Amino acid sequence: MSNSTVQVAEAPPGVEGAGFFATSLDNLVGLARANSLWPLPFATSCCGIEFMSTMASHYDIGRFGAERLSFSARQADVLMVMGTISKKMAPVVKQVYLQMAEPRWVLSVGACACSGGIFDTYSVLQGIDRIIPVDVYVPGCPPRPEQILDGFMQIQELAKNESTRRRNEPEYKALLASYGIE
Amino acid sequence: MENQQITDALQAQFGADAVYGVTESHGILQFTTGVDNIVPMLHFLYAHPEFKFQFLTDLAGIHFPDAKGQELGVIYHVHSLENNVRLMIKAYAPIDAPHFPTITGLYAAANWMEREAFDFYGILFDGHPNLTRILNMDEMDYHPMRKEYPLEDATRHDKIDELFGR
Numbered sequence: 001m002s003n004s005t006v007q008v009a010e011a012p013p014g015v016e017g018a019g020f021f022a023t024s025l026d027n028l029v030g031l032a033r034a035n036s037l038w039p040l041p042f043a044t045s046c047c048g049i050e051f052m053s054t055m056a057s058h059y060d061i062g063r064f065g066a067e068r069l070s071f072s073a074r075q076a077d078v079l080m081v082m083g084t085i086s087k088k089m090a091p092v093v094k095q096v097y098l099q100m101a102e103p104r105w106v107l108s109v110g111a112c113a114c115s116g117g118i119f120d121t122y123s124v125l126q127g128i129d130r131i132i133p134v135d136v137y138v139p140g141c142p143p144r145p146e147q148i149l150d151g152f153m154q155i156q157e158l159a160k161n162e163s164t165r166r167r168n169e170p171e172y173k174a175l176l177a178s179y180g181i182e
Numbered sequence: 183m184e185n186q187q188i189t190d191a192l193q194a195q196f197g198a199d200a201v202y203g204v205t206e207s208h209g210i211l212q213f214t215t216g217v218d219n220i221v222p223m224l225h226f227l228y229a230h231p232e233f234k235f236q237f238l239t240d241l242a243g244i245h246f247p248d249a250k251g252q253e254l255g256v257i258y259h260v261h262s263l264e265n266n267v268r269l270m271i272k273a274y275a276p277i278d279a280p281h282f283p284t285i286t287g288l289y290a291a292a293n294w295m296e297r298e299a300f301d302f303y304g305i306l307f308d309g310h311p312n313l314t315r316i317l318n319m320d321e322m323d324y325h326p327m328r329k330e331y332p333l334e335d336a337t338r339h340d341k342i343d344e345l346f347g348r
Contacts, residue, residue: 088319122326
């Protein structure tokens with residue numbers, strides 16, 4: 001494997017010796033989570049087309065451990081909302097989010113998902129953060145696959161660095177409560 | 183089959199007052215009629231041995247806030263496939279009582295179109311089998327295409343008029 005170009009994820013900081021490696025559990029779990037995030041693509045319009053490109057061989061989101069798209073919310077880690085969400089669609093997005101197990105992250109891709117975009121009108125939800133908490137926003141109309149990958153890498157950073165118990169913290173619970181979740 | 187033939191036949195059947203505002207656009211005959219005449223007129227055009235307007239292309243609502251007493255309108259587009267002739271019929275009702283008779287008894291396709299006109303304009307189609315919202319969310323409490331409502335989303339706070347030159 002000496003001539004392999006495959007790069008293995010860097011080990012977290014820790015103490016290394018002959019036959020052992022010690023680090024904190026947070027770091028280890030974060031490393032595992034960040035490099036095997038399963039996205040649930042919720043694609044409704046043109047940003048979804050950009051996602052298809054992101055997912056396919058040229059940009060290959062699989063390089064970030066996300067090649068396993070989870071079309072079941074129960075097994076997904078990242079909800080990627082791509083495209084215009086109408087008010088009629090909003091309860092569906094929320095239900096998908098509720099079906100996801102913790103830890104879960106939300107990536108809002110494109111101007112429409114982030115803020116309603118050009119569709120400032122009676123039928124369109126003015127940003128998905130009105131119904132579910134969003135971790136990373138990717139602006140653009142539509143964003144290029146590079147931008148979506150950058151947003152995904154930001155999610156990876158979150159997964160790597162947040163405490164494994166962050167989801168039990170009062171701030172996080174208050175955030176969910178502000179959306180009427182749990 | 184000439185457009186004049188159609189107006190003549192309709193005026194002979196329903197009276198000279200029943201067909202007014204007759205114009206022609208791109209060769210398509212357009213006219214206005216009373217709300218009460220709509221259903222018998224469409225039935226007549228459907229069953230007529232020569233005209234055979236047996237296809238409902240479209241049914242749409244419209245709102246003219248300045249036309250007092252006839253603010254809300256319904257426009258029927260019918261097509262005679264055999265003669266390849268199209269026809270546009272308009273009718274208006276006051277916004278206080280926007281009642282139109284349903285045409286679902288003749289054209290089953292009118293079912294969803296009438297629901298759409300109800301959804302967006304609040305036009306009430308008497309006799310419709312299921313007059314509920316079709317496109318907007320069920321919780322919506324107004325009819326958004328009426329001109330008195332703003333097009334923009336009322337819940338949005340980040341759009342400052344000053345920045346948009348208003």
